[in-house]
Amino acid sequence: MTPTETRRGFNRKLLTSLMTFGLLETLYSRDLFADSVKPVIHKWVIELHDLCRDVKGHKIKDVDFQAKLEDLYKRVELPELVKLLDLDRVAATVKYPAKGAANLGVDLGVVEGLPKQLVFGKQIFAMQKGRSVVPHGHDNMATGFIVLRGNFTGKHYDRVEDNKDHYLIKPTIDRTFTPGECSTVSDHKDNVHWFRADSETGFIFNIHVMGYNPESTKVAARVYVDPEGEKVAGGLIKAMKISSAECHKKYG
Numbered sequence: 001m002t003p004t005e006t007r008r009g010f011n012r013k014l015l016t017s018l019m020t021f022g023l024l025e026t027l028y029s030r031d032l033f034a035d036s037v038k039p040v041i042h043k044w045v046i047e048l049h050d051l052c053r054d055v056k057g058h059k060i061k062d063v064d065f066q067a068k069l070e071d072l073y074k075r076v077e078l079p080e081l082v083k084l085l086d087l088d089r090v091a092a093t094v095k096y097p098a099k100g101a102a103n104l105g106v107d108l109g110v111v112e113g114l115p116k117q118l119v120f121g122k123q124i125f126a127m128q129k130g131r132s133v134v135p136h137g138h139d140n141m142a143t144g145f146i147v148l149r150g151n152f153t154g155k156h157y158d159r160v161e162d163n164k165d166h167y168l169i170k171p172t173i174d175r176t177f178t179p180g181e182c183s184t185v186s187d188h189k190d191n192v193h194w195f196r197a198d199s200e201t202g203f204i205f206n207i208h209v210m211g212y213n214p215e216s217t218k219v220a221a222r223v224y225v226d227p228e229g230e231k232v233a234g235g236l237i238k239a240m241k242i243s244s245a246e247c248h249k250k251y252g
């Protein structure tokens with residue numbers, strides 16, 4: 001091999017290396033490596049939408065929806081969901097209310113294949129330590145939480161009886177919820193819930209399907225209650241229906 005050929009070989013290898021480095025640099029600068037994992041979380045969101053469509057269209061019962069939604073939440077890659085929801089930016093810019101939780105909109109427009117008209121609503125609840133998603137029940141709504149960041153004390157109650165000025169409720173869940181853990185609500189299971197932040201800040205992703213229950217004549221809405229009411233027979237609690245302002249004043 002001549003010195004000239006050796007130099008040519010060296011130059012060729014050098015040029016190839018530089019081109020490869022330049023390509024890698026371009027890929028990093030355009031975040032194309034990150035793009036390679038986007039379909040995974042995009043597929044998860046599509047599954048979420050399909051599940052919500054099924055309960056909205058009466059293809060599955062609400063308690064089955066709850067079980068399937070909890071399974072879906074447990075399968076999500078939490079760091080990818082956090083990234084999709086742009087939580088770092090949200091956490092840096094949120095203005096926390098004096099009472100209760102900030103209710104922040106979520107843009108899922110970047111998800112490929114997701115319909116523009118969604119069958120579910122979505123938001124992030126953000127709160128400081130000691131503040132709450134205050135205790136409330138739902139009429140004609142199926143919902144689900146997943147904790148994105150922070151620790152919470154979460155409580156659920158079954159709505160056993162609905163009266164004009166109060167519910168009769170039965171405690172079902174009372175425990176700590178950490179990132180990645182979830183809970184769900186429907187008209188028929190764990191209908192009343194209350195989440196209080198135990199860490200300095202806390203963030204929850206929530207979805208809700210409104211007007212899903214063909215057996216209900218009620219308009220889809222929250223019903224604020226006082227779960228620390230009179231204890232009655234059968235381990236039940238008489239939870240008075242109260243206004244949002246009253247509930248936030250006491251529990252926010």
